[in-house]
Amino acid sequence: MINTCALILAGLVAAPLAGGLVNGLDRILTARFQARVGPPVVQPFYDVVKLLGKEKTVVNVWQAFCAYCYLAATAISVVLFFLQSDLLLILFIQAVGAVFLVIGALSSTSPYSQVGAQRELLQILSYEPLLVLVTVGIYLETGSFKIGQVYAWDEPLLLKLPFLFVVLGYALTIKLRKSPFDLSTSHHGHQELVKGLLTDYSGPFLALTEIGHWFEVVLILGLCSLFWATSWIGMIIIVATTYFLEIVIDNVSARMNWRWMLGYVWAMGLTLSVVNLVWLYVR
Template sequence: MNDILIKILKIIGIVVISPLVGGFLSGLDRKISARLQGRKGPSILQPFYDVRKLLQKEQIRVNSAYRFYVYLSLLFIIFTVVLIIMGGDLLLAIFVLTIGSLMFVLGGYASSSPYSNIGSERELLQMMAYEPCVLLVAIGLYYQSGSFFVKDIIAQDKPAIIYLPAIFLAFVYILTFKLRKSPFDLSMSHHGHQEIVKGITTEFSGEDLAIIEITHWYETIMALSFVYIFVAFSSPISHLYAVLACFAAFILEIIIDNACARVTWKTALSSAWGVTFFFGAANLIVLSLLSKF
């Protein structure tokens, strides 16, 4: 009985704390980006103020159904985050994540607005670009550790990154897609007006936009937790290193975001697939050769 209670408390903790950390990271992102561009930048808590303001806005909608998908998307992303942090099956988490991302895309389609539609197509393309790599991360970890369960992977004697350096690099490459950073922020971006307005989120306002923002906070935590899995192992101190690695990856993404211009969809797709293919295949082949000796 106690076990279940602790589990429930843990889940509630994850559900509450991850968006707070995600929102904080988002504030940090804006601060660092501003400094890189020679501005002072908003307060670190600005994302939370934004969301509060959005929640108080008047409700405006273009039809009755499209908002719904955004809420479903949030539910599934939370499911993913809980699944990963509780040490569950990584592959299942990826499948749930797929549904979550897909619901968001459907939200864009369902609004039947030209700009949202293009945004949805682009978002879908981005999903297609990063999906192989995400699957390959799970496969690589399973191949190396013999388990899909996060709790088993991070309980090994050595960190997974030693065996899977190339797959890790490929993951860092596609992390840019997941965090919606330039050069791969085709479907929507946090920066002002782009060629397709606000892309997939064009028709979302007020409460719905706030939900999308919160979903993105969860997504940030989810994406960084992959980095964590690569670094953490049985030694307790490694968990500190893992947190630092996540932080470093996040800072790196901010710098890339500010240093790169958006690329065309063809470049995005072919480069992501190319990196995944070569790094993934090379890593797996070396690993299979090593396991024979």
């Protein structure tokens, strides 16, 4: 019982802190790639605190509702991950968060929000099936969807599921909205899309979506860690390498359009998944 409470607390408090720090590191690394110094590592926290202190303004009260629901869903998914619950269920719950973020953006009539929301739906459409297939692969290898049993598996999953790890990489890049998949919103607010999905979230509600994003980052890194769960060092290396690659890809690629994304990701992702899954089936 004590253990459960500690895990819930860790999920609710430690996870967003870790997510914020990762975000800070991301910004420093990106800056270095671009020959800048970059902000201090705790800058994301300063940003959120500042946003939280701003005046509340909304275009539609449902946007506030959606921002809270997004945060709640992402937090619940991370807590369930810490409690070592069912992988598929966790995916469903993070999808709830993603959907609420879209509904919130759709509640504004601004074309930037609207287009951003539609593109975000296409992003969800691109990565959702891939994430499901990755969990299916994990299940076929370990015989369980429960994270506890996946962590207890005595062989690194990466060796059996190499292609599915690549597929997970695609899904994560889309989920984190990194280039070339930063269609729905981007880090810079001065492009054709303005801030897309997030254009009309402002002040404290924008802060909520930012905290929600930190939870998502942690969940994603958690998913990566499943692939080398036999030792702490392996886990840290795989997570760090993956995230570093994400940042590199983000910096070296340009934004593509949704047609390319949907076609490329489904074709590549499905092919790689099928090949890897067939290995597992014929065994």
